[in-house]
Amino acid sequence: xxxxxKPRVKVPxxxxxxxxxxxxxxxxxxxxxxxxxxxDGNIIPQSIINTFTCDxxxxxxxxxxxxxxxxxxxxxxxxATVPESGEFTFTWQDDDGSTYTDSKSIAVx
Amino acid sequence: MNFTRRDxxxxxxxxxxxxxxxxxxxxxxxxxAEAAFTGGAATSDGGIELTAPEIAENGNTVPVGVxxxxxxxxxxxxxxxxxxxxxxxxxxxxAGSQSASTRMRLSGTQDVVAIAKMADGSFVRAASTVKVxxxxxxx
Numbered sequence: 001x002x003x004x005x006k007p008r009v010k011v012p013x014x015x016x017x018x019x020x021x022x023x024x025x026x027x028x029x030x031x032x033x034x035x036x037x038x039x040d041g042n043i044i045p046q047s048i049i050n051t052f053t054c055d056x057x058x059x060x061x062x063x064x065x066x067x068x069x070x071x072x073x074x075x076x077x078x079x080a081t082v083p084e085s086g087e088f089t090f091t092w093q094d095d096d097g098s099t100y101t102d103s104k105s106i107a108v109x
Numbered sequence: 110m111n112f113t114r115r116d117x118x119x120x121x122x123x124x125x126x127x128x129x130x131x132x133x134x135x136x137x138x139x140x141x142a143e144a145a146f147t148g149g150a151a152t153s154d155g156g157i158e159l160t161a162p163e164i165a166e167n168g169n170t171v172p173v174g175v176x177x178x179x180x181x182x183x184x185x186x187x188x189x190x191x192x193x194x195x196x197x198x199x200x201x202x203x204a205g206s207q208s209a210s211t212r213m214r215l216s217g218t219q220d221v222v223a224i225a226k227m228a229d230g231s232f233v234r235a236a237s238t239v240k241v242x243x244x245x246x247x248x
Contacts (some may be wrong), residue, residue: 020205033214035191060201062209067194069187071170071212071245078198079205 005029009090011104015082023054023061026075027092027100033068049074049100051093057086084108139188139222146184146197146224152234157183159223159235165215168245174210177225177233183207189219214245 010024027049034046046068054061061080080088085108092100143152160174175183175198185195198209207225215221222236 022205033192035216055201056203059203061203062201063199064209064211065197065199067196068192069190069195069214071214075212076209077174077211078209081203081205083203 005094005100007090007092007100007102009088009102009104011088011106014107014109017108018081018083020079020081021106022077022079023088024075024077025052025054025090025102026073028073029092029094031066031068031070031072031074035068047095049092049094051091052076053091054078054080055089055091056080056082057084061088082106082108138191139186139193142184142186142193143222143224146226147232150230150232152224152232154234156227156233157223157225157235159221159237160210161221161237161239163238164240164242166242168215168217168241168243170212170245171215171239171241172210172212173221174208175223175225176206176208177223177227178207179227180207180225180233181228183209183223183225185211185213186222186224187213187215187219188222190214190216195221215239215241217241217244 005028007027012021015021029049032044032047036044038044048068050066052064062078087103087105089103157177165171177183182197182199184197186193187195195213200207218240220236220238224232224234226232
């Protein structure tokens with residue numbers, strides 16, 4: 001597991017039923033592109049987060065495939081429809097096999 | 110070894126071809142990435158919006174946004190990068206709108222291409238040139 005990986009997610013606490021909300025996510029990760037060389041001239045192997053998924057109560061909102069050209073600390077902003085109260089789950093999959101998750105609940109008034 | 114004039118011409122032509130190869134290789138990589146997404150289908154303009162800065166001072170983190178109402182998935186391709194794939198957004202049933210934004214790395218001044226796959230199976234394409242002051246490829 002890459003060190004110092006910390007997901008951060010911004011979701012409104014409440015929403016009206018059927019409202020479209022904006023979600024912002026950021027995860028601290030080096031996203032080693034596989035293009036850089038170390039001081040001895042050896043290529044540093046690629047080590048990135050390759051998939052990001054956001055689900056709401058088990059239903060998919062967005063699924064993103066990432067490649068080497070995504071910046072360090074991958075940031076995503078997207079919109080989701082909220083039909084009922086529930087929980088957003090966010091999943092990031094690392095090249096090294098580890099998975100990082102975060103979840104945020106939202107109340108529909 | 111004696112060089113005749115003919116040999117010199119052949120060697121010169123070979124050197125020019127070799128010098129042009131990397132540029133051609135990048136262009137075909139981007140074309141390959143596009144073809145891999147569209148499956149070789151034709152793309153049309155309109156119906157997709159690509160938001161990218163005209164000038165990016167730092168190629169390590171260039172904000173980019175895409176929006177294509179009615180799209181199933183959108184791919185972003187950086188045509189001049191050593192690995193042109195940037196990312197693919199696949200929208201699920203609860204997506205509030207077919208739009209998303211992120212940050213990408215650009216190795217230098219180049220075209221950024223976004224292609225959206227619509228629900229009816231057609232493809233729309235948008236491109237934008239981004240000038241990069243400092244490239245984001247390390248080194």
